[in-house]
Amino acid sequence: MVEKGKMVKVSYDGYVDGKLFDTTDEEKAKKEGIYNENMVYGPVAIFVGAGQILPGLDEVLEEMGVGEEREVTLPPEKAFGQRRPDLLKIVPMSEFKKRGIKPIVGLPITIDGVTGRIVSVNSGRVLVDFNHPLAGKEVKYRIKIEEVVEDPVQIVKEIVKLSLPRIEPEVKIEGESVIIELPEFAPYIPDIQVKKMVIANEIIKRLGYKEVKFIETFKKKEEDNKDNGEE
Template sequence: MALQEGDFIRLRYTGRVGENIFDTTDEENAKEEGIYNPRAEYGPVTVRLGSHHVIIGLEDELIGKDVGAEGEVDVPPEKAFGAHEEDGVRSVPVTQFREKPKRGTRIEVEGREGVVVDVIGRRAVVDFNHPLAGKTLNYSYAILEKVEDPVEQIKGLIKLFSGRTDIEISIADGVAELALPPAIAYDRRWMVWRGTLVREIFENYPDINDVVMKETVSRPATPETAPEITEIEETEESEE
């Protein structure tokens, strides 16, 4: 049966600009291309079609396909990261930088991230467009399966948003309970995206009325007492 909006799928993909890979779910591809992130969780991702969990051009390609489909699609800028806007390029005084800027330096100004593309005198030219703005992208993909179990769907969303795979989930009586690992509050990515996760749970699961996030900290194990060592005095016989 053809996939439609609202379906959850497990997806494998690799995105390229020309011959260069910029995004992939395949660990070996990432290593070969020199974009491997040791902190990232590689492997197929779970996405909900219609929720823009992947760029629009790739999502449009997937809707209507069958499970098991593989293929490639070229995605124009208007269905990827948009056109490269001239007003997204600004001149910034070098005095705003902690260190002397140079080409390729990534900065944040007034909450916007950009990259220095040139330095002219006492001013740096900063491009605040997305690095892939204005570019046509190529995606190769494989639709591995349709995900039906709500618990697995939500686990997939957690991995998609936060990269975490260590959160257990149970759903009962209109309550989705998430068992959080200790110290998760120090995970900045989780803290940024957990609000989006909760919103999507309420949007996609009308039978869930409450989301409970429970962090359990267990008492540290008591260290075992080391056995006492008793010195044995040497006797006259042992000295002979």
């Protein structure tokens, strides 16, 4: 059994009504027509029992060992929740005009940080469903624990990837301090300051270090040397 609170890397495939809707396998995603170029595929790192995955899968992981694979069927309450009528809301057309958006049925829209889909457009009013698309559905998963991540440096790197999936940070641990070196382009990532705060809080919470430092290093390029007449 993997101890609660440990970081593990898991692979999974999720099915609803017999169709694949989520996977960590890039080739499988392409084959089934659900490939997302914005997604980074491969085993996902999570802390067991920390609510970072569907409730039903979290429960199953606490019963599994490294290398073990299981197939489970999750009822709505342990997956994406039951459908709630109160999450069907009428949004004034003026709200869309303010955002410069033409409401079209099926279009995803985010209002006050909550994402929904437009259900209908009538007489200047737009009906938006803020339920998860799979709310009320029974889902099936194949899930496997690929490995347990024990090395603190690697755990920190995986925590960084949860917020910044395409970054490979340099990490050092000195006493009770964690030092994370980010690439030059990091300051231009949207919401980078918020993401750094989330990363730091997670490291302090999960690993108990007292401080997290971020370093952004800008290095002189070879082209600069040539421009200055240096060989």
